[in-house]
Amino acid sequence: MQRFFHDELRQLQDNLVLMGERSIDMTRLVMQALETGDDKLALQVRGMDDAVDDLEKQVDREIMRYLTLFGPMGSDVRLLLAARDIAHDLERIADEASVIAKRVLVISQRGPLKDLLHVPEEGRIAIEVLRLALDGFVEGDLAKAKLVITRDAEIDLLNRKNYEALFGRSGDSIKVSASNVELIFISKALERIGDHSKNISEQVIFILSGEDIRHAR
């Protein structure tokens, strides 16, 4: 039997998806800003963060309301518990995109960088992985959720390559420009976006199977 309050659960899921889409948009636009040196675009991304923050608070309110009023059980409980973590990860992704935008503006002030290292590729994969994580949630697709965890390693590898390209394998060899340092921070932010996508997928796996695979050893 479909109950009237199940609509609220669907609305909550819709809001999570909306947060996800906005986070993807922000990441995509900020990478475009980096690659094209488009300051206006970077500023636009900075301005998009508040809406995601507001959505996180709204999702939290909806979770608390549903838990309190509608006595959820089974997969609904798992969904609500996971939704809180997913919303937090999506908010952090939007924060990382906003931080990247700030660093793009700093780089732009110092003049364009000729070599962006592996950062554009890292960005493309980070967006693909985030999309995969979100699709896994929307479609309830366990295979997609598991694939995110595998593909996150690709981002980690590129981040390490970026670091080694500038600092050498031992980390103390080469003199780098201030803009290169900003680029390394951008690479690290993309690596964090990958980690958040992985966290989201772990929650999707929890929703779908009840299995808690966090902190697997």
Place this chain on the structure above:
Amino acid sequence: MSNARIQPRPAADITGRPDFISIKNFGFWYGDKKALKSMTLDIPERHVVAFIGPSGCGKSTLLRNLNRMNDLVDGIRHEGDIAIKGQSIYDPGLEVISLRRRVGMVFQKSNPFPKSVYENVVFALRVMGVSNRAILDEACETSLRKAALWEEVKDRLNDNALGLSGGQMQRLCIARAIANRPEILLMDEPCSALDPIATGKIEELIHELKTQFTIVIVTHSMQQAARVSDRTAFFYLGELIEYDTTEKIFMNPSQAQTEAYISGRFG
């Protein structure tokens, strides 16, 4: 996809009259025993208001005063007033019968008459002298549809109502109350004798009916109050402890006694 899809809690959005039922400084005695201490609360139009509290707290007493059912008890008296749309229910010019027509009641135990499904629904209309078959047929179908029972009984309207399941009998009683075209429905533990599926159907029905009726429900189930009501009143020892939106009462009540009761730390 847009943020605008998230609708505010209906309780926060009073479109009808906010003081549809106005209870002012109302106190009530059974003989020497004061069952209700002076209390004041307004019940908004087309909302569901739940009365909760432990046994003997006065919630059913207040409910039964809303259509003066307690008048049938010897030795009762009251102070203060209850008004519906601004008119006191104790107005000497108001006939109690007409009050009870406007304020229907559904009891804890379903109480269909030992008659056909059809005759149960149209019973009040017949008492009022309506005999036109077309009018009765229309009232029967409309009421059963509103009570979400039509599809289940449309082919056995002439069967004895006592042959229905418990959940169906309770919905039949709701249909019977609706047929009288009341403005207010009082429900006293309407699901306490029903299984979870029948309870779910009644709760869905309550959610539907509030678009047309103002509903006051007494329930021992806090989960039910949380699910179906827009506002909740918590009573203890004949006193109204707290009355607020259901969301506020169950998520962040103002009174320590309410918090203790809803979290199971009472007593």
